[in-house]
Amino acid sequence: MSTIFLYNFSGLALFAIGLHGLIRSSHLLRKILAANLMSSGIFLIMIVGAYGPDQALIDPVPHAMVLTGILVSISTTAVALVLVCLVQETTNRALLLQKRKREQRGRTDA
Amino acid sequence: MPDTPFWAVCLVVVPLFFAIICFVRSSLVTFLGPLAAWLNALAGLGMTLSFVHSGPLRYAIGGWQAPLGINFSIDGLSVLLVAMTAVTGLSVSMYAKGYFSLRIGSAGEINRHGHQRAYFWPVWLLLWAALNGLFLSADLFNIYVTLEIIGLAAVVLTALSGKPAARLAAMRYLLVSLLGSCCYLFGVALLYRSYGILDMTALSRLVSPAPLLWVSLALLTTGLLLKTALFPLHFWLPPAHANALAPVSAILSGLVVKASFYLILRLWGEVFAQVLPFAAYVLLGVLGCGAVLWGAVQALLQKRLKMLIAYSTVAQLGYLFIALPLIRLDPGPSAREAVILLIMAHACAKSAMFMAAGSIFLKAGHDRIDDLDGIKEVLPVSSFAFVLAGVSLMGFPPSGGFLGKWLLLGVSLASGQWWWGIMLVIGSLLAAGYVYRIACHLLVFKASFSSRRGSIPPVMEWPAVLLAVLAMILGLLAGYPLGLLEAGCPVPIHACLEVMP
Amino acid sequence: MTDAMGIFDIMLALVLPWLGWRLLASPNLFRAVVLFISLGLLMSLAWVRLHAPDVALAEAAIGAGLTGALFLSALRRLERLRDSERRLDYAEKREEEQNLPPEKRRKSKPVAYVLALFLLSVFLLLLGGALLKTPVAPGRLGPAVAGQMGQSGVQSRVTAVLLNFRGYDTLLEVMVLFLAALGVWSLTRVRQTPQEKVPGPVLATLVRLLVPLMITVAGYLVWIGSSRAGGAFQGGAVLAAAGVLLLLANVTVVRQIPSTLLRWALVLGPLLFLLSAVACMSIGGNLLEYPRQSAGSWILLIESATAVSIGVTLAALYAGGRPHEPAAREAIVDKSADTKVKNGEGA
Amino acid sequence: MNWGGLLLVMILLSSLVPGLIIFALPEKSNRPRTFLNLGGAFLKLLLILVMIIGIYQGRQFAVRWQLLPGLELALNSDPLAALFSTLSTVLWLLTTIYAVGYLEQSPNRRQFFGYFSICVTVTVGIALAGNLITFFLFYELLTLTTYPLVTHRGTREALAAGRVYLAYTLSGGAVLLVAVAWLQVLAGPVAFGGPPAAAAVPATHELQLIVIFFLFIAGLGVKAALVPLHGWLPRAMVAPAPVSALLHAVAVVKAGVFGIIRIVHDVYGVPFAAGLNLLLPLAILASLSIIYGSLCALREDDLKKRLAYSTVSQLSYIILGVSVAGPLAAMGGLVHLVHQGLMKITLFFCAGNLAETLGVHRISEMRGIARRMPLTMAAFSVGALGMIGFPPMAGFVSKWYLGMGALEADKMWVVAILAVSTVLNAAYFLPILIQAWFKPQESTWSEQGTTARLETHWMLLVPPLVTAFLVVAVGLLANAQISPLAWVKLIIGLEYGP
Amino acid sequence: MAFLHNLGTICILIGIPFFVSGTIGLLRFPDIYTRLHALTKADNVGLGFVVLGLALQAEQWNTVARLLLIWLLVLVASSASCHLVARAALRKKIQPWSRS
Incomplete structure (x- = not known):
């Protein structure tokens, strides 16, 4: 049972790495990857919480929640990726970092 | 007369159904969308009336009782917010109907705005259904899914306007919403792990101070603060609300931001009220003060009308967070009533303001504040609506905003912690500053005003006026809606709890 | 037999975060996406270990497969956009070439970043400790579900x-x-x-x-x-x-x-x-x-x-x-x- | 909603409804607009008379509207309310006539008259307010409705003056809000009619009550133009003449003074206030603004600004009268509320006439103007002499009672202040009269199309003459049965006992 | 029965070195084509042995059928994807490694 408990910490680590990546990375695609990492980490912790040695003891509710979560994350990722392409296409840069320099130059959009 | 559960179900099912039909039959969207809006408002009205008769109740979806199944807990707070969403949503829908028909009217524009309209209605109806679902539901994970729909729909609506600035703002909004949802989900997961319950009312009974509780509460609240754009985490709101289409900004500022604050109010006001230390409330209150000051200062500096209104949303949200410690301090119901009043008044006033700003933008061709002199001659009704909404935002008497501020001031002075009250007064002074910065341009007379051809249809101007007047009347008739609040103290869980070991 | 599984668990529990870190730190985006897909597959392995077959299936098919496919097609679109001439203004492209730091070079570490990192790690330590201490609620909704299975x-x-x-x-x-x-x-x-x-x-x-x-x-x-x-x-x-x-x-x-x-x-x-x-x-x-x-x-x-x-x-x-x-x-x-x-x- | 209540609401609606209709009417419809305004004014006057008769017979009219369990809006007709509402209604009638004449060809009249009538509704609302929260509601609305009037012309200075006006009044309103809320916390809902609420507060909160009192004075002082807070009044003179006449001579400034009277008489009650020795600092502040106002008026060459500074000093007479805790002085103060209104509006009408017909704004240009416009200058002189306090005019009566009150309460320094200020008044009014009547004309005036028969449009001439006549009439028939003085005696009788 | 079980284990043990060699090939070989070569060949053979071993250890027949189906599918998938990757590499004009 103790080794199963390890997955808690790997879930936590994934969440932390995802959070750090989401905030720190400059490329939008990498931010979306990091977001997916975060949700995987959370799902890991949820499923470990539901673990039971044999079939009867397993709690199915977190499994249902994780399934819903996976579908939610793929739909958000799909919209995010389309938006990244649009942002790249019209404002010509995928890095949020560069946007602040552009704004300091005071380009006003209507 | 169908009973409350019927109306509650209608509030969720009807907009979903019409969203699907609008998507499939996109040629009928100009007729189906407004029809759905009217039906929604009707359902909201029906719900309020039947709630007045039958009082609060819990509706088990799928027939399964609370801990296992998902329950709607219909109490005063949720009914009031559903009614607010119905009213604001209906007027924004009417405005949108006029807005798109105006923009599509000129033949050259048939394509892009036809496309925008075809996708505005289904996404907006989904957002509306999710808002109703969120206000009614009492299950934490179910609220996660509704929050997700609201976030995603809001992002899609923001990006609908197609401008580069709008797409960038939508991107940033989506990332923040993703981060917020992850934190919220993590909080829910930890709560479920340590208490085994997802239903809020049941949870409020079981919860006891534990280290994991503080961590999960911190995560839940961070997630919700990200979505409510409280002061340090507000950077994404102004560009998103300012660059979106006019009806969309009204929806975003008026309703979407309220959904996550409603949750904070529920969690901090009811579910975890006994467990949370007062210092946590003070922290939120201080952040609220920061939001009031920062939002107002930024609003005073803005050059663009819609950016100014967006920053004023940040400031007005600060008010709501200042009220949280007061709710904890105040033994009586008046602080809670004040918050509800402020929420409803702000929803009406802010949507009216954005709608009026939209009409002004269309007529003037730009929204630079300093060049709006004399628009009063061209758009008398919209400028009147804008100023009236501004009055309610400033918290001037007879308006709902004033009454909320007055009650909070009373509570803060009575409780001895007078600084919250003083902060409110300073905030409303600053609000007067940035509202009058626009009002002085809207009220001044100038013979000639260079404006675009084509007149703004009445269906675009009158919803704004109605909402602004409603925000004022909320102050005079506050007794009735707040009476509902008393009837609806959260319903205790009945026998089903025993099934838990 | 069980200790073999124990070793496998330990390895898997270590590989997942390590792969996550490699993924975000890798300079090349394409490699990041490939690592992401392999992480998804390993994740479905973890679900199998945790007796969650439904989730394993979903993770493999959607988490790794489809999300990976989405990322790859988005990456291809981004590459095509970068070299295609449909740009807002040419100056912008030139400016991007000169001072665009290669992906992995981070900008200097401002104080805020260090502070945020510190806060984050404190929070995570606290969370880990809390996770360690608090036992999982007994049974949670499992028995309730089992009880009602008859009518489901x-x-x-x-x-x-x-x-x-x-x-x-x-x-x-x-x-x-x-x-x-x-x-x-x-x-x-x-x-x-x-x-x-x-x-x-x-x-x-x-x-x-x-x-x-x-x-x-x-x-x-x-x-x-x-x-x-x-x-x-x-x-x-x-x-x-x-x-x-x-x-x-x-x-x-x-x-x-x-x-x-x-x-x-x-x-x-x-x-x-x-x-x-x-x-x-x-x-x-x-x-x-x-x-x-x-x-x-x-x-x-x-x-x-x-x-x-x-x-x-x-x-x-x-x-x-x-x-x-x-x-x-x-x-x-x-x-x-x-x-x-x-x-x-x-x- | 008994009959009395309906009467009070009708008084308010009689100017609110015309105002709203005026907003709905298109810009060009001058005739119906004037008819609406005048009709509303007469109707309101009629209803006020009915109310006064009712009060004479000792009936009490009141109406309540509950917002929330602990909070209700109330209107009731006590003698003080009747006094102020009569004054503002009469003067509103005259000013409307004047305004119609004054704004003959100017644009944007719809907005002017709309806000004008709403503003008077709010002023009468302030007069009739039955409790502190209703008073505060109308007090704040006054700021809202007067702003468009101040910036009516839309010029740069008008907007600047509007900004200054807002800065003062909004912050005053905020301070007042804190005071009202704080008092409500201590003493519960504060009604005006019954026993003074503040007196009922347990003694432990003494210090808080003192602080609240001075917050009240600060909040109301902005509109009552007490010295440090009077900066907005001279700058607001950039508004058109009818606005500065009615608002800055009667409605807005009087609202502030009326508020102070309410606070001292009804909320704190004179004995309790004297007990906490709050009235002495108030008296000192009032005397300070009397002297300072007069000194500034001396230096001012622009006619309207000089009148504005004289308003600053005259208002503080009322506050001085109230803060001297004797019945006679209070009587003098209250009656000055009416007299000062009449005299000051005459002066502003005449100043408006001069500016409108001859384009004369500065006093230095007024040499020998009496020959060109004898009637206007006659009214001006009556008003000016009244301000100085010559016997037959109204000003003399109020100063007389103020002096007697000061003697009765043996506050010699108050008498000295009155004497000095009378001298100062003379110092800044007499030169104007002398120049106008006896000096030959030097500067050339731009004749702006006056009619042959009269010196200016009849609508601009009649109101000042009527008010001048009233000034004299009130002075002569001071102790007649229906004069304002008699009415004030009735009020003071209630306050100080027989 | 135990004999089948042991035989199965032996087969699995035989399969493992193929996987190991495939991975070493992946790491050591100079260009994409040779790596593809190593990877696909070795892993398929290794997979064959492992599936055989598992089939021997399986109790019911339908598990054996499923294992065979899995084996077939993996074969088809890996060879097709190997072909596609190689073709894409050729389109990108990546020169195969030569001795010089």
């Missing part, structure tokens, strides 16, 4: 929870997918792939061989879902994989699907789910309260419709935009929806 009309507990006990969650979940499809369709049009891109002989035969098999496997998954691991989401995911294969092979029949049929397919699941939820109310019961004896068949009906819709939706998300409307009106709508938007125009 299905044997598999996850499907029972997903479609009966918490059916309302799944209804909203399907709406989220529908919303995602709506969002993607509202933002862009599907890429105008040149007609003559004929798939190679191997891909053509592969597609002809695999797609029917995939459809049967999807049907099987949906059918078996009521008793063992499987169900609407997993079945839908396999269908989506078949759709992605067809899109990859640029099979002409896919291009000719009329948009209205596509829209109805997208909408079939949510609409049917909604109508059956309301139908339950009309025959006297709460929303989504299936009549006890025929609950199983209701659930199967809803599952199959939802599987079809999920398959079509996920494939549409991979296609990355709304299809070309053959009808004249829609043609006009499409043509200019993507042209650059005049700045002053959008309200």
Whole structure:
């Protein structure tokens, strides 16, 4: 049972790495990857919480929640990726970092 | 007369159904969308009336009782917010109907705005259904899914306007919403792990101070603060609300931001009220003060009308967070009533303001504040609506905003912690500053005003006026809606709890 | 035997975060996406270890497969956009070349970043400690679910929870997918792939061989879902994989699907789910309260419709935009929806 | 909603409804607009008379509207309310006539008259307010409705003056809000009619009550133009003449003074306030602004600004009268509320006439103007002499009672202040009269199309003459049965006992 | 029965070195084509042995049938994807490694 408990910490680590990546990375695609990492980490912790040695003891509710979560994350990722392409296409840069320099130059959009 | 559960179900099912039909039959969207809006408002009205008769109740979806199944807990707070969403949503829908028909009217524009309209209605109806679902539901994970729909729909609506600035703002909004949802989900997961319950009312009974509780509460609240754009985490709101289409900004500022604050109010006001230390409330209150000051200062500096209104949303949200410690301090119901009043008044006033700003933008061709002199001659009704909404935002008497501020001031002075009250007064002074910065341009007379051809249809101007007047009347008739609040103290869980070991 | 599993657990629990770190730190985006796909596969291994077969299936098919495919197609689009001449202004491109730091070079470490890192690590330590100390609540909802399994009309507990006990969650979940499809369709049009891109002989035969098999496997998954691991989401995911294969092979029949049929397919699941939820109310019961004896068949009906819709939706998300409307009106709508938007125009 | 209540609401609606209709009417419809305004004014006057008769017979009219369990809006007609509402209604009638004449060809009249009538509704609302929260509601609305009037012209200075006006009044309103809320916390809902609420507060909160009192004075002082807070009044003179006449001579400034009277008489009660020795600092502040106002008026060459500074000093007479805790002085103060209104509006009408017909704004240009416009200058002289306090005019009566009150309460320094200020008044009014009547004309005036028969448009001439006549009439028939003095005696009788 | 079980284990043990060699090939070989070569060949053979071993250890026949189906599918998938990757590499004009 103790080794199963390890997955808690790997879930936590994934969440932390995802959070750090989401905030720190400059490329939008990498931010979306990091977001997916975060949700995987959370799902890991949820499923470990539901673990039971044999079939009867397993709690199915977190499994249902994780399934819903996976579908939610793929739909958000799909919209995010389309938006990244649009942002790249019209404002010509995928890095949020560069946007602040552009704004300091005071380009006003209507 | 169908009973409350019927109306509650209608509030969720009807907009979903019409969203699907609008998507499939996109040629009928100009007729189906407004029809759905009217039906929604009707359902909201029906719900309020039947709630007045039958009082609060819990509706088990799928027939399964609370801990296992998902329950709607219909109490005063949720009914009031559903009614607010119905009213604001209906007027924004009417405005949108006029807005798109105006923009599509000129033949050259048939394509892009036809496309925008075809996708505005289904996404907006989904957002509306999710808002109703969120206000009614009492299950934490179910609220996660509704929050997700609201976030995603809001992002899609923001990006609908197609401008580069709008797409960038939508991107940033989506990332923040993703981060917020992850934190919220993590909080829910930890709560479920340590208490085994997802239903809020049941949870409020079981919860006891534990280290994991503080961590999960911190995560839940961070997630919700990200979505409510409280002061340090507000950077994404102004560009998103300012660059979106006019009806969309009204929806975003008026309703979407309220959904996550409603949750904070529920969690901090009811579910975890006994467990949370007062210092946590003070922290939120201080952040609220920061939001009031920062939002107002930024609003005073803005050059663009819609950016100014967006920053004023940040400031007005600060008010709501200042009220949280007061709710904890105040033994009586008046602080809670004040918050509800402020929420409803702000929803009406802010949507009216954005709608009026939209009409002004269309007529003037730009929204630079300093060049709006004399628009009063061209758009008398919209400028009147804008100023009236501004009055309610400033918290001037007879308006709902004033009454909320007055009650909070009373509570803060009575409780001895007078600084919250003083902060409110300073905030409303600053609000007067940035509202009058626009009002002085809207009220001044100038013979000639260079404006675009084509007149703004009445269906675009009158919803704004109605909402602004409603925000004022909320102050005079506050007794009735707040009476509902008393009837609806959260319903205790009945026998089903025993099934838990 | 159990200690071998213990070692495997330890290795897997270490590899996952390590892979996550490598993924975000890798300089090349393509490598990051590939690592992400392998992380997804390892994750489904972890779900198997944690006795969560449903989630393993979903993770492998959707988490690793489809999300990976989405990332790869987005990456290809970004590469094509960068070198294509459709740019706002040429100066911007030049400026990007000079001072664009290679991906991995971070900007200098401001104090805020260090502070944020410190706060984050303190918070995570606290969280880890709290996780360690607090025991999992005894039984949680497990026994409650087991108790009510009799009336749920299905044997598999996850499907029972997903479609009966918490059916309302799944209804909203399907709406989220529908919303995602709506969002993607509202933002862009599907890429105008040149007609003559004929798939190679191997891909053509592969597609002809695999797609029917995939459809049967999807049907099987949906059918078996009521008793063992499987169900609407997993079945839908396999269908989506078949759709992605067809899109990859640029099979002409896919291009000719009329948009209205596509829209109805997208909408079939949510609409049917909604109508059956309301139908339950009309025959006297709460929303989504299936009549006890025929609950199983209701659930199967809803599952199959939802599987079809999920398959079509996920494939549409991979296609990355709304299809070309053959009808004249829609043609006009499409043509200019993507042209650059005049700045002053959008309200 | 008994009959009395309906009467009070009708008084308010009689100017609110015309105002709203005026907003609905298109810009060009001058005739119906004037008819609406005048009709509303007469109707309101009629209703006020009915109310006064009712009060004479000792009946009490009141109406309540509950917002929330602890909070209700109330209107009731006590003698003080009747006094102020009569004054503002009479003067509103005259000013409307004047305004119609004054704004003959100017644009944007719809907005002017709309806000004008709403503003008077709010002023009468302030007069009739039955409790502190209703008073505060109308007090804040006054700021809202007067702003468009101040910036009516839309010129740069008008907007600048509007900004200054807002800065002062909004912050004053905020301070007042804190005071009202704080008092409500201590003493519960504060009604005006009954026993003074503040007196009922347990003694432990003594210090808080003192602080609240001075917050009240600060909040109301902005509109009552007490010295440090009077900056907005001279700058607001950039508004058109009817606005500065009615608002800055009667409605807005009087609202502030009326508020202070309410606070001292009804909320704190004179004995309790004297007990906490709050009245002495108030008296000192009032005397300070009397002297300072007069000194500034001396230096000012622009006619309207000089009149504005004289308003600053005259208002503080009322506050001085109230803060000297004797019945006679209070009588003098209250009656000065009416007299000062009449005199000051005459002066502003005449100043408006001079500016409108001859384009004369500065006093230095007024040499020998009496020959060109004898009637206007006659009215001006009556008003000016009244301000100085010559016997037959109204000013003399109020100063007389103020002096007697000061003697009765043996506060000699108050008498000295009165004497000095009378001298100062003479110092800044007499030169104007002397120049106008006896000096030959030097500067050339731009004749702006006056009619042959009269010196200016009849609508601009009649109101000042009527008010001048009233000034004299009130002075002569001071102790007649229906004069304002008699009415004030009735009020003071209630306050100080027989 | 135990004999079948042991035989199965032996087969699995035989399969493992093939996987190991495939991975070493992946790491050591100079260009994409040779790596593809190593990877696909070795892993398929290794997979064959592992599937055989598992089939021997399986109790019911349908598990054996499923294992065979898995084996077939993996074979088809890996060879097809190997072909596609190689073709894509050729399109990108990546020169195969040569001795010089």
